[in-house]
Amino acid sequence: MSAPSAPPLKLLPLILANAACMMAMNAFIALLAPLARTLALNEWQAGASVTVAGVLWFLLARPWGRLSDRWGRKRVIATGIAGFAAAYLALAAGIHWALLTLPGTLAGFLLLLAGRGAIGAFYAAIPAAANAMIADRTPVERRAAAMATLGASSAIGLVLGPSLAGWLVGGGLVLPLYAMAGLAVVALIVAIYGLPGGDAPLAPRDATPVRMGDPRLRMPVVVAxxxxxxxxxxxxxxGFYAMDRWGLSREHAGRVAGYALTAVGVALIAAQVGVRRLQWPPHVLIRRGAVVAMLGFLVAGFTAAPWQLIASYFVMALGMGLVFPAFSAMAANAVAAHEQGTVAGTVSAAQGIGMVLGPLAGTLLYGIAPAVPFVVGALMLASIAFWVGTAREPAVARPADEAA
Structure with missing residues (x-):
């Protein structure tokens, strides 16, 4: 499509709101292990409480995106953040009660499952409507850069959330949860007063719904x-690799894993900020980013020391930092204005599927040999680089497409 007629979008409020919610999402992960031990939960129960958020993200991303085509982007973002904040506060209060009363394993498990499920269900609205808002108000040639800025804010939340939770946990396991719920309320205020309203082009009543398998979206959805x-x-x-490869203790392996994931966050920020300067089209970003990430995966599978593992994670994240904003921009460029919300939700749903299937595939492959998941990851990325590199450059929707 052509450059949007809506006024240019001021990204700062969107960045702040998204970063705050991502901080809250990832802060919980840092608290999961001690919470599970205190509530006498098994590892699979703790893992299920994380997976359920991904499942609901996948299921609801497209409906939220479609709703933003009719309600408006700001209204959906604000609704998502409000529900996210309420769900987080309810989870914090529920865990507070559980820690005081120790109601039993089943009750603790159901509490985490319900709380994380509600959080994932409302969070699904935020990336879908946020990317559609950027597509509405950003010219084609600048979309990848703008979406990279949004991605950088997610990476900041990925890094700062667990760090802040670790700092606050000295005051008890529930203090970080209440703090993150408060942070979500701040995000809601920023969204209400900082984001523009009335910006969604309403979808025509007779418009054909965008399907998950729409040919225009095949490449960005598969890449996502x-x-x-x-x-x-x-x-x-x-974490498993650090323990099994070098025989590290749980505590030492946990530190190595923490350093590696911190390196991931730093690399994502660096790469996605760099996208703004490179101004490469989406298919070039995907091809080159996938090659860089592939090299990181290959090195990770055969590292000889923990520092090499950390460095390899930095390299793989550097490549992924190019890929992530590119597939969102590629999808947005392929469709008309009234389809942006549904399409952003479709891409977000594909990411949700990856978030659900990835951990399952990773643990199954790891059971074969520690290096196997990394080799398989490298092969998948090599396939993506080859496909995107040899395919015809994706078409960009023209103004006539929007009038149809």
């Missing part, structure tokens, strides 16, 4: 699925 699945494989395997 593979990219998020690869990231999830790397996340789930890093």
């Amino acid at each position: 699925l593979v990219a998020m699945g690869s990231v999830a494989i790397a996340q789930i395997c890093v």
Whole structure:
């Protein structure tokens, strides 16, 4: 499509709101292990409480995106953040009660499952409507850069959330949860007063719904699925790899994993900020980013020392930092204005599938040999680089497409 007629979008409020919610999402992960031990939960129960958020993200991303085509982007973002904040506060209060009363394993498990499920269900609205808002108000040639800025804010939340939770946990396990719920309220205020309203082009009543398998979206959806699945494989395997490869203690392996994931966050920020300067089209970003990430995966599978593992994670994240904003921009460029919300939700749903399948595939492959998940991740990324590199450059929707 052509450059949007809506006024240019001021990204700062969107960046702040998204970063705050991502901080809250990832802060919980840092608290999961001690919470699970205190509530006498098994590892699979703790893992299920994380997976359920990904499942609901996948299921609801497209409906939220479609709703933003009719309600408006700001209204959906604000609704998502409000529900996210309420769900987080309810989870914090529920865990506070559980820690005081120790109601039993089943009750603790159901509490985490319900709380994380509600958080994931409302969070699904935020990236779908946020990317559609950027597509509405950003010219084609600048979309990848703008979406990279949004991605950098997610990476900041990925890094700062667990760090802040670790700092606050000295005041008890529930203090970080209440603090993150408060942070989500701040995000809601920023969204209400900082984001523009009335910006969604309403979808015509007779418009054909965008299907998950729409040919225009085949490439960005597959790339999104593979990219998020690869990231999830790397996340789930890093701690086990550090223990099994070098015989590290749980505490030492946990530190190595923490350093590796911090390196991931730093690399994502660096890469996605760099996208703004490179101004490469989406298909070039995907091809080159996938090659860089592939090299990181290959090195990770055969490292000889922990520092090499950390460095390899930095390299793989540097490549992923080019890929992530590119597939969102590629999808947005392929469709008309009234389809942006549904399409952003479709891409977000593909990421949700990757977030669900990646950990499962990673643990199954790890059971074969510690290096296997990394080799498979490298092969998937190599396939993506080859496909995108040899395919015809994706078409960009023209103004006539929007009038149809």
